[in-house]
Structures are given as structure tokens and as C-alpha cells.
Amino acid sequence: MIGRLWGCFNPPTPPKSSDAIKFGVLGAAGIAPLALFTPAKSHPEVVIQAISARDRSKAEAYAKSYGIPEVRDTYQEILDDPNIDAIFIPLPNGLHFEWAVRAIRAGKHVLLEKPSVSNSTEAEILFNLPELNQPNGPVLLEAFHSRFYPSWALFNSLVDPAEVEHVESRSMIPWWASNKDQIHFNYNLSGGTIMAMGTYNFAALRLLFGESPEECISCDVKAYTDGIHDKCDYEFKATFRFPNGGTGVASSTLMGETVMKPSWVTVKTRETTIPNNNLPVGQQQYQKRELTLQGLIHGVFWHRIDIKEINEVRTKDGQVVRQWEETTSRKAYTWKEAGGEFSHLPGETHWMSYRHQLEQFVNKVKGRKTQFWVEREDSIAQMKMVDMAYERSGLGPRPTSSFK
Incomplete structure (x- = not known):
């Protein structure tokens, strides 16, 4: 068990591919290192590129701690960046709907922390956005990591x-x-x-x-x-x-x-x-x-x-x-x-549930077969x-x- 858990939090770090998915993160949330940063280390097709938080100084300290190269002043700046492919949203539940909709309308793939939104009214709107039905359109996944x-x-x-x-x-x-x-x-x-x-x-x-x-x-x-x-x-x-x-x-x-x-x-x-x-x-x-x-x-x-x-x-x-x-x-x-x-x-063996989830998310974005979704x-x-x-x-x- 000790060896397995050591590997989970200290995974191997292979070189990143030239077409790696570049993530922008909205918010300096406590769950982000476990849910995305650590799993991304061992995935050759994922790069954590940028972060924004309500407090710029907090975002800068957070980025320095986790080796994130870019800090933006606002969430919208991350969505507007053509260099960002996907958005991770670990914000408070009440902000999920707005920023997931904004990200999808900006053409970004979205990994959305659970629960996806605040209620079924928001869910009906979000998951039926027309952009999600377009060929090669954005990918949206509610991050129920345990199911992977x-x-x-x-x-x-x-x-x-x-x-x-x-x-x-x-x-x-x-x-x-x-x-x-x-x-x-x-x-x-x-x-x-x-x-x-x-x-x-x-x-x-x-x-x-x-x-x-x-x-x-x-x-x-x-x-x-x-x-x-x-x-x-x-x-x-x-x-x-x-x-x-x-x-x-x-x-x-x-x-x-x-x-x-x-x-x-x-x-x-x-x-x-x-x-x-x-x-x-x-x-x-x-x-x-x-x-x-x-x-x-x-x-x-x-x-x-x-x-x-x-x-x-x-x-x-x-x-x-x-x-x-x-x-x-x-x-x-x-x-x-x-x-x-x-x-x-x-x-x-060192893949935790978040790493299995990330594997499937990348496969979906890349147009490959997913075993679970x-x-x-x-x-x-x-x-x-x-x-x-x-x-x-x-x-x-x-x-x-x-x-x-």
C-alpha cells in the first residue's frame, strides 16, 4: 500500500507530446492538485498551462507552488486565450453553470467538478447547449472520478x-x-x-x-x-x-x-x-x-x-x-x-481514480475510444x-x- 500511494503522489513524468492538451484552471481550489495537477504529471498529453483566481497574488503563489507557467487576471482571459484547449472548473458549486457555459461557448473542452451544477434546471440547459452537438465540438465531462x-x-x-x-x-x-x-x-x-x-x-x-x-x-x-x-x-x-x-x-x-x-x-x-x-x-x-x-x-x-x-x-x-x-x-x-x-x-498501479478519469477525458478530446464515460x-x-x-x-x- 505504501508503495502504491507513494507512486500516486509521485508519479513518473514522461516528456510531453507536441500536441498535448493545454489546460487553463479557474480558481486556486484545494481540490485541483489531487484532481488534475498530480494526474497530469504522468500523462504525456496534458499540460497545466494557466490559472486565474479572484486574488492575483493568491494565483501567483499557487502557480509557483505547482509549476504553472502562466497567471491571468481574470477567468475570461483564460477562456479568450487561443493557446488554451481545455478548462478545469473546480469553483464553488454555484459558479459551475456560468463558467461551464462560458467555456463551451468559447470552444473549450471542459472538465467540470461534481456536482456539475446547482440544480436540474441548470443541468438541462448546460448539457443541451447546441455547441456540444457540433461535429468536433467541445467535450464536457462531469468529473465523477470514482466511477473511473x-x-x-x-x-x-x-x-x-x-x-x-x-x-x-x-x-x-x-x-x-x-x-x-x-x-x-x-x-x-x-x-x-x-x-x-x-x-x-x-x-x-x-x-x-x-x-x-x-x-x-x-x-x-x-x-x-x-x-x-x-x-x-x-x-x-x-x-x-x-x-x-x-x-x-x-x-x-x-x-x-x-x-x-x-x-x-x-x-x-x-x-x-x-x-x-x-x-x-x-x-x-x-x-x-x-x-x-x-x-x-x-x-x-x-x-x-x-x-x-x-x-x-x-x-x-x-x-x-x-x-x-x-x-x-x-x-x-x-x-x-x-x-x-x-x-x-x-x-x-499508481493511477488513482483521477488519473483514470483524465485518461478517458483525453481520449474523448483526441477522438479515441473511451471505455468509461x-x-x-x-x-x-x-x-x-x-x-x-x-x-x-x-x-x-x-x-x-x-x-x-
Whole structure:
């Protein structure tokens, strides 16, 4: 593990190609080094070229720390630069819509931090911009990095949506890593736990059921009521009903226990019949499965897939003849470990989820085949689910930008 993580944060740095994608970064965000700068080091077709922040001196210090050659006075100057090919947007949630639209209208490819926008109204507009439908037009990707990691791909492949009965997913940030002054608790910037961490859990539910929920049955929240941070949830638990009759539960907190706990998702399947030619005539084997992915969000640090098979042999009249359980575990830090259909995919042990994501983004921009992607319809469905939960909670969806 130590060697793997050392490689993640100290990756090899191959020479950059002459046609490398030059990124401009909007904002000196804390997530940018993890999400883009470090992964870009090992990608021969990516260069971090320029950055702008609201405070020029902050941008200059930031650029010096991370070896970014150019600093601009405004975000718009980066968009207007013909030398910039792609834009990374790690701004506060409430600014995503405006600057993603501006970047696409400027003809730039966009890697957009999740959640993509503040609500489904913005999502419908952004992901249906006419520029995105033009031949060789801009590429837009909502940066759901965890969905590009081998452990998630393997876990998802082990689940048949038609058999899913219940899914539950949990994430957290400990109390000492969060405070009221952060943008997570600024309603005008579309703050809240559902937006911050819950989006991961919501996406897991949708993908494992293979559909969007029909209804948010309940959404219990804990939110500040001090007149300053109102409407921003710091903890929530939401229950959804899906078209196949199954239920999904998502929960998260920004004020969690002292010790950081892994994010996780558990799937419980309906009972299915299992072919077993060794059974006497009149007996049938039945099985339910319970699958858990520990380490849903940052699988590179640690993860484990636990697969429990609950078996029962019954006679035609329902008499139980035998019961037993079988439990196995798997890990997939690489595509080779994931095996099967994934074993041939490119990647190194030191690639974290952000590096896998960057690989696919570059492939899309270069017109090459992508093995994984977050489609535009997917991002719209995601924000509809977020709105559904906020409406049920009583806090209401996050505000829509006034930008046109």
C-alpha cells in the first residue's frame, strides 16, 4: 500500500507530446492538485498551462507552488486565450453553470467538478447547449472520478440491476475537517452535504439500479438555522423508490466521527433460482446475494469488495432442506486485478481514480475510444435526483444562477 500511494503522489513524468492538451484552471481550489495537477504529471498529453483566481497574488503563489507557467487576471482571459484547449472548473458549486457555459461557448473542452451544477434546471440547459452537438465540438465531462476506478467497474459488473432489491450507501467527512465558514455551508454558492458528498451516494444508487428513482420517499436532514447558514444540510439520510419496486438509501455527513471512515455501498438482491443438477427431484436451490464495496469514493487508498451468497434448498412445498452462506472478497487496484473484460485496459498501479478519469477525458478530446464515460443524460438525471431529495427535505433545491 505504501508503495502504491507513494507512486500516486509521485508519479513518473514522461516528456510531453507536441500536441498535448493545454489546460487553463479557474480558481486556486484545494481540490485541483489531487484532481488534475498530480494526474497530469504522468500523462504525456496534458499540460497545466494557466490559472486565474479572484486574488492575483493568491494565483501567483499557487502557480509557483505547482509549476504553472502562466497567471491571468481574470477567468475570461483564460477562456479568450487561443493557446488554451481545455478548462478545469473546480469553483464553488454555484459558479459551475456560468463558467461551464462560458467555456463551451468559447470552444473549450471542459472538465467540470461534481456536482456539475446547482440544480436540474441548470443541468438541462448546460448539457443541451447546441455547441456540444457540433461535429468536433467541445467535450464536457462531469468529473465523477470514482466511477473511473477499477474497483467500481468490477463491483458494478457483479450486479444485475434486474435482481437488485435494496441499495444503501454512506459517506462522511469528520467534524474536524469541516466548519461553517466553508463553501459547503453557503446556500448562495449551492452548499450542503447532499451536494458535497451525497452526490457520490446518489450516483451509486442510480447506477446499481440501472434507473433513476421514481420518488424520494423521505429525506431527513440536519441543517443550521442560525440565519447565516440556513438551508445548508450538514447531515442527511434519504430514501428513494425505484421503478422495479426496490428501495435505495443514501446518507452522508460533514460533521462525522473523529476517525475518518471509508465510504461504502451495499447491494441486496432478490431471491433467484440456481441450477443444481446434484439435487434430488423435487428440490430447488435459491440464492440471495449481498455485495458491499468498502472504499467507494477513493478506492486507491483502500477498498474491498465483499460478496455474500445466501443459499437455501427447498422442496416444492417450501420445506427447507439446507441453508448455507458463502463469502468471498476481491480487490481491484488495477484492471488486471479486475480481470475479465477489463484485463486489457491501460493503467498502472499508481493511477488513482483521477488519473483514470483524465485518461478517458483525453481520449474523448483526441477522438479515441473511451471505455468509461459520464454521459450528458446521466449528469442531468443526477441533478434531478438531487433536486428530488432537497424538495422532500423541505430545504428546497439549490438556487439557479442568474447568468444567461
